Amino acid sequence: MGKGPVFREHFFQYKWNYLLGAILLSxxxxFQLLIPLLLEKFADGIQEGSIxxxxxxxxxxxxxxxxIGIFIFRSIGRIYIFRMSRMLERDLRKELFQHWEKLPAEYYQKQKIGNLMAHAVNDVNILRQIGMQGVxxxxxxxxxxxxxxxxMAATIHFSLTLLVLLPLPGLTYIAYRFRAKIxxxxxxxxxxxxxxTSRVQEFCSGIQIIKTYVQEQEQLNKFTQENDQNVEVNKQLIRSNSLFTSLSQGIVGLSYLVSxxxxxxxxxxxxxxxxxxxxxxxxxxxxIAPIENIGKVINLLQQGKAADKRIREVLSTEPEIRDEEGVLPIADVKGNLQIRNLSFQYQSSTSFSLKKINLTIPKGTxxxxxxxxxxxxxxxxxxLLRLYNPPKNTIFIDGHDIHSLRLKQLRTSISYVPQDNFLxxxxxxxxxAFDPKPYEDILVVQAAKHASVxxxxxxxxxxxxxxxxxxxxSLSGGQRQRVSIARALIKPSPIVIIDDSLSAVDSKTESFILQTLQNEMKGRTSIIISHRISTIKDADQIIVLDKGEIVERGTHQSLLDHGGIYESMYMQQMTELKMARKMNQPSNERTILMRRRRD
Known part of the structure; x- marks a missing residue:
């Protein structure tokens, strides 16, 4: 859709369908206007005694x-008009969803899920009502x-018609006075x-934490406060609508009294x-009913303007991350990565998250x-995934700036295991098998085996x-991590990124998965993020990040020999491992001692 009001664009797009519906309704x-003429003949016949x-x-x-005429033409006309409103609802929700897919991750960090749901449900429903009842x-x-x-004026009595219609312009004045308020x-x-809606969604997602910290009453108080606020603003709207409707009916009643x-x-x-x-x-x-409905339609249009404005704000939000004009697909991505002097700062932050990063990751390493x-x-x-836009000429794949790659090709070339293991x-x-490409069952099973799940x-x-x-x-944390790894392994991409996705598995399972990953990622460029040195010690190159800068780089052994942050982290983790083993040792010794006593 363009930049105009949503419903207006839809109306002009399907104007011939609306016109046909309007003709059938007319x-x-x-037919309905023949009823007064038939009643006139009947009443005159009674008065004259000639029936x-x-x-x-x-x-x-x-x-x-x-x-029969009213039934047939009104029903078909109603079907045509109402069908168009359902098409508006369908098209608008689809366009909203498609536009949301284009918006960057940072957009969703600033938005409440409840507000997004209100756009797709309540706002769209209001515009659908305009297309149905309004039209x-x-x-x-x-x-x-x-x-x-x-x-009435031409065939019955002109002055009577004029006097009856005299109060009706008051409807326009009332509608004008209530317009901005409604x-x-x-x-x-x-x-x-x-x-x-956001409160309910947050409650459902965090129910375990709420129960663990005994925050049921506090959450209920917050929900009650927001629920009361919801009732209050609805009461205000109902009062305005009721007053508007009552005044409109009063004007119509005055016309009836004059008649x-x-x-x-x-x-x-x-x-x-x-x-x-x-x-x-x-x-x-x-x-009477159509005149009252004019007021209702004007009221509905005011609600529609508010809904239209909210939806238009979403649709007019330009996606910062998108394919640039003239970008053409390149040959198959091989997986050579290079980062040149990369510095990056989030819009909401006052400091740099990354500073002067320089890296070369050859294909297959x-x-x-x-x-x-x-x-x-x-x-x-x-x-690397362009979930956020890096500065141009800082990240290259096979010698191409990633801005010159189509987003679809870039992300298809990367298998990603996220830190939160979303399923x-x-x-x-x-x-x-979460991929546009279909996979046979044997490949799904194979990926699950390689991920030890x-x-x-x-x-x-x-x-x-x-x-x-x-x-x-419904899965444990470790199971979710391993399903996420299986999802990445089944995808035959030249680049694999694993973002701290082995933290919830035991050391034995971790060792098996790492051995499998080494076999599966041969010939594929891999990036592994982890807090465990045992996870990364066999990597071709290791970098240590601190406050957004690379402070150390090298292999596992060279970094240990260097004696810096990496060596300090390694010694700390080894100490923790030894302590954990010692804590288990007394328990084992007691078990042996008890067995000896029984013997």
Missing amino acids: ISLL EVSFLWELALWFTVVG FQMVEAVVLITIAVIM QWQSRKVQEAIGTL IVYGSILVMQGSISLGEFVAFNTYLSLL SLAIIGKVGSGKSTLVNL FSSTIKENI YEDIQEFPSGFETVMGERGL
Whole structure:
């Protein structure tokens, strides 16, 4: 969609469909406007005493034809118009989802999930209502009011019609006075819904922590406060809507009062017949609902403007990370990586996360990155994947600046095991084979074996078809890590990145996985981030990051000989390992002693 209002663009895109629906609805309204004429003949016949049985049969036939005509044309017209609104809902949600996929990770760090859900659910529903009830009721009002007023003024009594219509412009004034207020309150309602949805989502995701820290009451208090706020802003909108509707109905009622009083006088004076009086009031009764609906439509349009503005804000957000113009696909990526004088700073940060990084990782070799928390390890990976945009001419693959590679080709060339081991709430098989390319079952099984998770999967009743809970929480931390590794291993990409993804497995499993990785990653460029030196000691080159800078680099042995940060970390981890072994030793000795005593 372009830069104009969302619904307007949709309306003009499907204008012929809306026109056909409006024509069919208008035909049904013409049938409906025959009812006052039939009642006029019937009332005049009663007044004159000229009604015969044949006339009643003829009248009944006409009412039947009118009823069938209204049913057929109104139903088909309604289907056409309502179908277009459902297409708007479908297209808009799809466009929102596609646009969200293009936005960088930093965008989602600034947004609440509840607000995003409110866009896709509540805001879209409001625009759909405009396409359904809004268009339907507006067509009905315009056609019915125009023709009915002409019939009332031209065929019955002009001054009576003028007096009845005199209060109706007050509807426009009331709509104008309430317009800005209802639009502002509608926006507040949508924001309150987004906040409340975010609270529920956060509660569901953190339920284990909440229970562990006995924070149920505190969470309930926060939810109650936000829930009360949601009710309050809705009450304000309801009060405005109710007052608007009541004033509109009061104006319509005033018109009806004028019709009854002045119309009765005209009948008694003989200016109009009883049949014309009945027909006039029937016309007026047909007008009441459309005139009231005008107010409702105006009200709905104000809510729609607020919803449209929120959706347009999302769609107008330009993705910072996208393919540049004129970028062409290159030949197959081989995996030669080079980083030249890379410095990077997050928009929300006042300091650099990476400073003057220079690296060369030849095809088929391995790089290990180690460092303290916050030293910039994951930032470097995010830049390689272009989840954030690095400065130009700083990161190269096969001699090409990664800005000159299409995003799809870049990310297809990299298998990535993230630190948080995110899994989808689908089957284990679908999580391992998470790739546009389909994989045979034998490859899924093979990847699971290489990641040392095959036996765990076999213990589940449904095996690889086991459906996991949200974010894969039905698995243990180690199982999630190994499924994530299997997902990366099955993908035949020239570059593999493993971001601290062995922390939740025991040393024996870690040793097996590392041995498998060495075999699987032969000929593939690999980057491994870890806090365990045992995980990275066999890498071709190792770098130590500290405060965003490379402070040490070399092989495992050369770094130990250097006697710097790496050697200090190694000695600390070895000391911790020895202490852990000593803590287990007394338990083993006591077991041996008890056995000897029994013997």
